[in-house]
Structures are given as C-alpha cells and as structure tokens.
Amino acid sequence: LVAREGHPAGSVIDIRGIKLGGKQVQVIAGPCSVETQEQMDLAAAGVAAAGCRMMRGGAFKPRTSPYAFQGLGVQGLEFFQKAARQHDMPIVTELMDVRMLNTFLEHDVDVIQIGARNMQNFDLLKEVGRVNKPVILKRGLSATISEWLMAAEYIAAGGNNNIILCERGIRTFETAYRNVLDVTAIPVLKKETHLPVLVDPSHAGGKAWMVPALARAAVAAGADGLLVEMHPNPCEAWCDADQALTPQELIDLMGSLRLIAQAV
Ligand code: PEP
Ligand code: MN
Secondary structure, rough: OEEEEEEEOOOOOEOOOOEOOOOEEEEEEEOOEEEOOOHHHHHHHHHHOOOOOOEOOOOOOOOOOOOOOOOOOOHHHHHHHHHHHOOOOOEEEEEOOOHHHHHHOOOOOEEEEEEEEEOOOOOOOOOOOOOOOOHHHHHHOOHHHHHHHHHHHHHHHOOOOEEEEEEOOOOOOOOOOOOOOOOOOOHHHHHHHHHEEOOOOHHHHHHHHHHHHHHHHHOOOOEEEEEEEEEHHHHOOOOHHHHHEEEHHHHHHHHHOOOOOOOO
C-alpha cells in the first residue's frame, strides 16, 4: 500500500488545510518537550514568527533513563493546544502507548507522532492504522528502509493512508554526533513510496549548530519538510537542550532554506 507504484504524483497529506507533500516545504518546529504554559506560549510565538505553520512538542517522552523527566502527560497536551491555537497551528505530538490514543483524539491532536523507539511497536501501529489522523512514523534507531516501510504498511493496512515518514538519523560508530543523518534515504524513499518524507535534523546531529547544515542538505535532497527542535531558552530546556535552536536561529534557518527551495 505504501509503494510508489500506481501513485505517480505522490501523496499529499492534508493537516487542517496545510498540505504536506505538496509544493511547499513544511517546517514543523517546537520544543522537545512541553514544560510550562509560558514556555509553550513563547515557543508558539517563535514558531509562528519564523513562518512555520505547524508545531511540535512532546507531552509523553521516551527517555533513555527512567529517572529523567518523562513529560507532563495530559496536562502537556492542554498547555500545547492552548499555545498553538492562538496561532491557529496544528500540533504534532508523540503517542507512546495505545492506551492514550483516545485521550489524544479527545484533545484534538492533529498529527500523531510514532517515535523511533516505537517504530516496530506493531500493536501501536495497528491502532493508529484504525484512526483517520495523520501519523508521522519516525525511523527506528537502527531500522533498515525496508523494515521502516513494513512498519508504515501496518498503519496503511488498517485503512489509514495519512502516513508521513520521518528520517531522524540512525546509529553509527561515529561519536562526534548523536546519529548519522541518512540523506541517502530521502531519494530512496521518494522512489520507493508515495508517502511524504520529513527529516528531523535535530535528533540526527544532536547539536544545535549542526541543525542548519543538515536541514539544508535534507531540503536539497528532496525532503517534503522538516521536524526541528526550537526552545525559547535552549539553555534551560528540560530535554535535549544541546540541540534546540533559539527562536532567532529558527528565523535564520527559514531564510536559508528559502534560498534552496522556493516554497518554504
Ligand atoms: C522526538 O521527536 O521528540 C523524539 C523523541 O525523537 P525520536 O523518536 O526520533 O528519538
Ligand atoms: Mn528531543
């Protein structure tokens, strides 16, 4: 179902009127995690000021350590919606557990993110396959493209074709950065599937200063959009502080992307 064959034009996913996979490169930005109402209000203002039309933010966080901040949960969804609504921006947030799916629907989450660690959580994939919401499926930490596409197939098999793939870097022997951004995957995915392709340069590089270069590489290689971490005050971020752009850096990034793709 996700194969390119029979879909010469490629799929365009409609997210409350915003098109992902169309001519415009969409940049979804926001903090790694939802922290406070004030932080989300400032973040939303920064995302909108940079010209981005959708916002990201995690209320349920898949942390490596069980002792690290795990996200605000449902209260985070509320802070997030309140902030994003003021700028009429759809929200993208991670679903980790099938038991929270109804809560996500009740809170009008616009795009459900399936994180890298859950790419092969098949029960979760089956459940999001049954709803009519756009789903961002991140690539697993060490997943091959064919494993990733089979995971997407689980969602499509349930009847939900609103699937967006997100390359976020894969495991590497290299220690100079967090993950290696697989730019090569972009043309492969565009050739093999009709699904829109997003790239997350933040979790790939793991350092804010690397993000603009990786983001430009992704857009130049044909990505349909980006998922970027931005925090109103990165030094104080509760999660992934090293890789968060400042609001001004997001504005600068958007300017540099416009030199590569006319529609950003
Ligand atoms: C995230 O986007 O917040 C995240 C946890 O990313 P990943 O699943 O790619 O590690
Ligand atoms: Mn993060």
